[in-house]
Amino acid sequence: MENKIKNALQNISFEDIIAKSMKLPLVKINRNEFLLKQFAHIVEPETMEMILTDGTVKAGIKYSFLDKLAKDAIKQEIIRVTAISAGAGVPGFKFMAATIPADLAQFYAHVFRIAQKLAYIYGWQDLIDDEETRNKMVIFLGVMNGVGLAHKAIMQFAIERGPIIGARIARQPLTKTLWYPILKSILKRIGVDITKKSVGNAVGKAVPIIGGVISGGITYAMFKPMANKLAQRLSELSKMTPEEIVEYFEKEENIISEEDIIEVDVVEDESEQ
Numbered sequence: 001m002e003n004k005i006k007n008a009l010q011n012i013s014f015e016d017i018i019a020k021s022m023k024l025p026l027v028k029i030n031r032n033e034f035l036l037k038q039f040a041h042i043v044e045p046e047t048m049e050m051i052l053t054d055g056t057v058k059a060g061i062k063y064s065f066l067d068k069l070a071k072d073a074i075k076q077e078i079i080r081v082t083a084i085s086a087g088a089g090v091p092g093f094k095f096m097a098a099t100i101p102a103d104l105a106q107f108y109a110h111v112f113r114i115a116q117k118l119a120y121i122y123g124w125q126d127l128i129d130d131e132e133t134r135n136k137m138v139i140f141l142g143v144m145n146g147v148g149l150a151h152k153a154i155m156q157f158a159i160e161r162g163p164i165i166g167a168r169i170a171r172q173p174l175t176k177t178l179w180y181p182i183l184k185s186i187l188k189r190i191g192v193d194i195t196k197k198s199v200g201n202a203v204g205k206a207v208p209i210i211g212g213v214i215s216g217g218i219t220y221a222m223f224k225p226m227a228n229k230l231a232q233r234l235s236e237l238s239k240m241t242p243e244e245i246v247e248y249f250e251k252e253e254n255i256i257s258e259e260d261i262i263e264v265d266v267v268e269d270e271s272e273q
Contacts, residue, residue, distance in 0.1 A: 014191030018141075021108035022134060029116040031126045038069055038121070055123030057163040057238045066121055066238065070231040073117045074224065081110035082219050107219060108141075114227045115140040122234040123163035133161065135183060142186035143233050144226035150186050152256050154233065155248065163238045164245050178256075185261045 021027060032052055039051055039061075050059040056066060115137060116127055128134045139157050142150025158164045240248075248254050 015187055017104045018108060018138065018187065020105040022112060022128075022137075024105065024109045027109040027112050028128050029113055029120070031116075031120050034117060034120055055125065055163055056121060057123035063235070063239060067231075067235055069121045070118055070235065073121065074114060074227045074231065077110055077114040077117070077227070078223055081107060081223055107223075111141065111144065111223070111226065112137055114223075115144075115230060118227070118231050118234050119162070122238040124158075124234075125161045127161060132179075136179065138183045138186055140230055141190060144230045145190045146229065147186050147189050149182065149189075149256070149260050151233070152254060152260065153182055153186070154237070155254070156256070158237050164240060164242075181261050182256060 035051055035056070036048070039056075040048055043051070043061075047059055051061070119127055119140070126133075127137055136157055139150050139153045143154055
């Protein structure tokens with residue numbers, strides 16, 4: 001049965017799953033509404049206005065409080081995604097192939113939800129206001145999955161939308177043409193790993209009675225560490241001083257090169273053999 005599940009997963013395009021997840025109605029977090037809910041009852045109107053305009057970091061919100069909000073946001077989203085996953089785990093093997101794409105799309109919709117919440121908590125600007133920016137959220141997904149290229153790319157992204165926006169560095173931000181192969185490489189690397197992890201999830205779904213419990217448990221085991229990795233990285237970025245940012249980009253090893261993108265492809269090819 002596991003071989004049949006692997007075959008079903010191999011026929012699924014991970015890029016299609018991500019594209020579908022980003023189009024689901026639940027995926028977008030309204031930045032202003034979210035920030036108002038977090039801060040309006042505890043800060044002065046002037047500070048609230050600064051949070052909405054410039055972000056939490058530039059508004060002077062304490063890092064310890066931001067870290068607490070991040071933990072709370074992760075807990076809330078875990079409850080939502082595991083509940084949905086447990087409910088979706090009921091179908092048996094007969095219907096599994098039809099349900100896996102939709103289940104994965106829902107899972108990643110919640111992944112992108114928590115990515116937005118964490119980004120807004122740590123001072124980022126709106127992330128889904130245009131298609132180009134929305135596509136770059138794949139970088140967050142890469143950080144969540146430990147892709148080295150994503151850890152470099154998120155620094156470039158932070159200059160455009162993050163708390164270090166407009167940082168004065170000698171290196172110019174990446175052009176749209178250069179972003180495309182970077183995002184494709186990150187997606188390909190994640191796709192290989194996720195296909196392997198999803199086999200266990202799919203096997204759980206093929207057990208009708210306890211499948212919901214298994215599926216919900218695996219979702220929790222995947223979602224929590226992914227969210228925690230991103231929260232840690234965003235927290236680190238929010239605390240960087242202008243001097244540290246300049247120093248980072250002055251080091252050649254921190255700059256994305258063609259070799260970085262090629263290396264990702266090589267790793268993927270080896271894992272498939």
